[in-house]
Amino acid sequence: MTLSQKDQQYNWHPYTQHQTTGLLPAIVKGEGVYLWDENGKQYLDAISSWWVNPFGHSNKVIADAIYQQLMQLDHVLFGGFTHEPAVMLSEKLLSILPSNQKKLFYSDNGSTAVEIAIKASLQYFYNKGEKRTKIIAFENGFHGDTFGAMAASGISFFTEAFQGSLLDVVRIPVPTFENKKAVLEQLETLLASTEYAAFIFEPLVQGAAGMVMYPAVILDEMFLLCKQHKTFTIADEVMTGFGKTGKTFACDYLIQQPDMMCLSKALTGGTIPMAATSFSQEIFEGFLATDVSKAFFHGHTFTANPTGCAAALAAITLLESYENQQNIKRIHEQHLLFQERIQSHPRVATTRVLGVIFALEITTNQDTSYYGSLRNTLYNFFIAQGIILRPVGNVVYILPPYITTNEQLEIIYNTLSNALDIV
Ligand SMILES: *Cc1c(COP(=O)(O)O)cnc(C)c1O
Numbered sequence: 481m482t483l484s485q486k487d488q489q490y491n492w493h494p495y496t497q498h499q500t501t502g503l504l505p506a507i508v509k510g511e512g513v514y515l516w517d518e519n520g521k522q523y524l525d526a527i528s529s530w531w532v533n534p535f536g537h538s539n540k541v542i543a544d545a546i547y548q549q550l551m552q553l554d555h556v557l558f559g560g561f562t563h564e565p566a567v568m569l570s571e572k573l574l575s576i577l578p579s580n581q582k583k584l585f586y587s588d589n590g591s592t593a594v595e596i597a598i599k600a601s602l603q604y605f606y607n608k609g610e611k612r613t614k615i616i617a618f619e620n621g622f623h624g625d626t627f628g629a630m631a632a633s634g635i636s637f638f639t640e641a642f643q644g645s646l647l648d649v650v651r652i653p654v655p656t657f658e659n660k661k662a663v664l665e666q667l668e669t670l671l672a673s674t675e676y677a678a679f680i681f682e683p684l685v686q687g688a689a690g691m692v693m694y695p696a697v698i699l700d701e702m703f704l705l706c707k708q709h710k711t712f713t714i715a716d717e718v719m720t721g722f723g724k725t726g727k728t729f730a731c732d733y734l735i736q737q738p739d740m741m742c743l744s745k746a747l748t749g750g751t752i753p754m755a756a757t758s759f760s761q762e763i764f765e766g767f768l769a770t771d772v773s774k775a776f777f778h779g780h781t782f783t784a785n786p787t788g789c790a791a792a793l794a795a796i797t798l799l800e801s802y803e804n805q806q807n808i809k810r811i812h813e814q815h816l817l818f819q820e821r822i823q824s825h826p827r828v829a830t831t832r833v834l835g836v837i838f839a840l841e842i843t844t845n846q847d848t849s850y851y852g853s854l855r856n857t858l859y860n861f862f863i864a865q866g867i868i869l870r871p872v873g874n875v876v877y878i879l880p881p882y883i884t885t886n887e888q889l890e891i892i893y894n895t896l897s898n899a900l901d902i903v
Pocket of ligand 1: 589590591592594622623624625682687688716717718719720744745
């Protein structure tokens, strides 16, 4: 039996209807921007393996840091102990995060990073004896699949089955220059009720919604309203973090600073599952008391795993290198050139670019739902061409590893142009 056949026998894949899904390609090797399956077919990874892998697959610098760390100290419980990689990583992260971020709490994935921010918001007010038990979020946001994160995510068939069991979350539209006044008014009305502990959002780009982008100046205004009404802002930078928007964090485009930030995905360059939630000093102090019950009783077995911390430190060093900073600028410029060239195509409804993120909406009268027929036609076309792109409904986006060369980008762009002609 092939790996793909054995996989079908044993494994249950994420977001997959197994009754209608055939054999999945079994990837046996990754190097740089390429992956290879068991039949030797090569794939160009144009979405950085779900946005985690900006420095390429099997990166030697990160692999070496992981190996060295494993030989020194693999893991130690973070309850009651600390260790050098965690101290060094926190010091590093706090030096690149917005200046009001003062404390880090580690976990294993984007959903837990969000879970921690939401729980900390709720408990902060509980500790103070204030009744703020609800959350504000954007329509069509995505914050993960655990219960708190799922509650904060937009309602769709992903979360419908659990609607009765979720946290109280109110959703507001994503702001544009057109609806700005109405959105700000709606936000202010909600905030005035003093029932809300936090407002959670993906800053500037809603990834899973199809790289939906909105202006930083409006988010700044929303921050100010939240501050006035003492509701915390939670910037979920799980997707946007570590250079994807052209700055280290999407929040670097803002004048205001968030109270909390959620980081994961590219944190370890796609090597070790790892996440961090950062906090302002004010929030941290809301848990200080002589009474132990005011502490934040949350943790994960692998919290601040030393190997993950070492991988993250290596990944941040790579991000800060002159080479990758230039790569981010170069890819952005290439995207702008491609945008100019493609936007007049009759099948293109709209395009958008921020940092290394390029998105294109296709004009169609086909089914444009999340896993609709158009999406499947496109996905299969790209896979057949050896390019990994996962369209969201009628949106095709590119989020290439920063090491992608202009020649490789050209292959992705051309395949995308060709796809427009077949749909
Ligand atoms: C992917 C993602 C998450 C969830 O991360 P997981 O590691 O898949 O749990 C949360 N928020 C955003 C913005 C994401 O893109």
